[in-house]
Amino acid sequence: MTPEAKQTTPEPGSSTPGGSRWRGRVALVTGASSGIGREIVRELTRAGMRVAFCARRRARLEALAQELPDAQSSLPLVCDLQDEVQIAAMFAELRARWDGVDVLVNNAGFARGASLLDGASSDWRAILEVNVLALAICSREAIADMRRRDVAGHVINLSSMAAHRVPVGSAMYSASKYAVRSLTEGLRGELRAMDSAIRVTAISPGYVETEFALAATGDPEHARRTYARYPCLQAGDIARTVRFALDAPPHMQVHDILIRPTRQPL
Template structure:
């Protein structure tokens, strides 16, 4: 990780869950972390808590479903920090929405963040690296075990579809970078169930005393540790996908 100390990492969805845990981990490794989220209150708490960490945290309010909002944030990064060296696409949404009765607005909300927002952030980060001649940058998508399996619950088919798209977009990105003769690396982390606020919005998991909430789950820090592992490999090694599942997981 020493090669990234003092350099700039952009983390989307950094106000809570996996994004917040990732921001913490990168700060402790000495990176300048720009955290994007619609809310930044918890990031401000992290900045105060880790004020003596070797890195620095820059919370930026941003709606990842809006290209205009993303471009505004990237402009700030360019003008104030020079550009992006590492991108962690952590922002993600899920929702209760079947394919036969779901609302178009809910489908669009999921796809705008999980697929289009991720793609816009990736495009802009790669261009930032290429424009500055950065050849050791890294793009990491937070995918999901849902990107590797067929949906078991029809209410979450659109979410599964978005994560299958993330997996496909990663391979497209890898081939694009190879065709450019770039040494910029990319990879994805595909976790199973993780204790994050994402579940608070889902009927299946949010009901008080829900049996589903007693299923084995990982902590956000487990995913952040996997990100650090991926980043810490030598330049000739590209860890492309890490699948993490909680011990005893029966999720299908």
Template sequence: MSRIALITGATSGIGKATAEAFAEAGIDLILCGRRQEKLESVVAELSDKVKLTTLLFDVRNKKAVFDAISSLPEEWKNIDILVNNAGNAHGLGTLDEGDTEDWDSMIDGNVKGLLYVSKAIIPTLIANGKGHIVNISSVAGKQTYINGAVYCASKAAVEVLSEGMRLELTQHGIKVTNVAPGAVETEFSLVRFKGDEEKAEKVYQGFDPLQASDIADMILYAVNAPARVTIADVTILAAAQSAATTIYRK
């Protein structure tokens, strides 16, 4: 019987790449996102490989999260894998000059959104006595950098929540994997710089950045590891990157 995975932020970047990798592996998919047309596009791309359904919601909206997940038909309720991928960076600046709306977006999405989705699904995993939660953190959750304190704090929270989940859920046969990517060439910087393509492109110039598929490969490996193995925490950096903001460019 095929496993079922629910992926948040499945319309682009790491989430979409993970959906593609899971589909190739025969894992049925619940794709979650905020953009209906993007969800439909991913479904059209992958529907010949596995069974798919979609949920349209913003992880920052608590009611929308619980309403959407509770609306799943019976055949989709027994979720085996949860990938908490949704989240973003907004703005780059010092604390005294930071935009509080940017702070709210990051904390609400990266932290509270992850909690809402997890709370909606964990009872099913516990009842089934098995499952796997993959949380997408960041190298920024392990090393704070200037002008990014709130984003770093939100991703450090993901690190702590991953550890807390592992402490609480291992006894129920549930694995928890924390994945901390470094510089991945996705829409991340475009969102952070509010659509400024020139600024976003400079982030990835002069070196070969990670691709979303690199992170998806790691996630697939983690969820396919033998029953005796838990990939608890992994940091993935570009070859030219040695720390959160240390990148050797040509």
């Protein structure tokens, strides 16, 4: 594969006067029914991209699609990322509709109160299936699309500060994010080995005020307290960071951005 793309729309690595270089390109954002993923969909839509987005909660996806300005440029896809058959069907639909993916944002992920001493194996398995395996499967499929069409695309993985130290009680979640770090670097290495222009980025946030804490514990009061200790990051902060990594010039590959709320101690 030659690193440069043969495109009718502008090459994503080149600047486009008056607009994003990704205008008209296709993004897939996973975990878009809330929080960071939903905000990334809005941000990429503002950049003029065609945006497909997935999660399990159909009503949430449809509500998001309703608010986006152009129905032709948005594609909500119900997909449980624990099910590889559903992942394959999602990529098949994307290929049929838009001929594949130029940008993949592997955002879906969750934690659960699953300690190593008394956590349920089913919780551990679910964390690894969504946060790690689905991310690897989606990356493989999206990069196959990019290579087939000779596009200098971009894969962005939502990692975490939990990939850089181990919060006590969340070691399996932390392990999943250490794995994301490894997969990000491994993917970059394989792409380098074939002299590909496809870029890979990880973003590692600290506390972001979303539904994450509620999903992890099921306890609204705990979730409220989690985000009340100091001003936390907002989903829009992360969405703008995704845009920053995407809009970097082609010779510049952002590897891992660590972002904490200013007052987060660890």
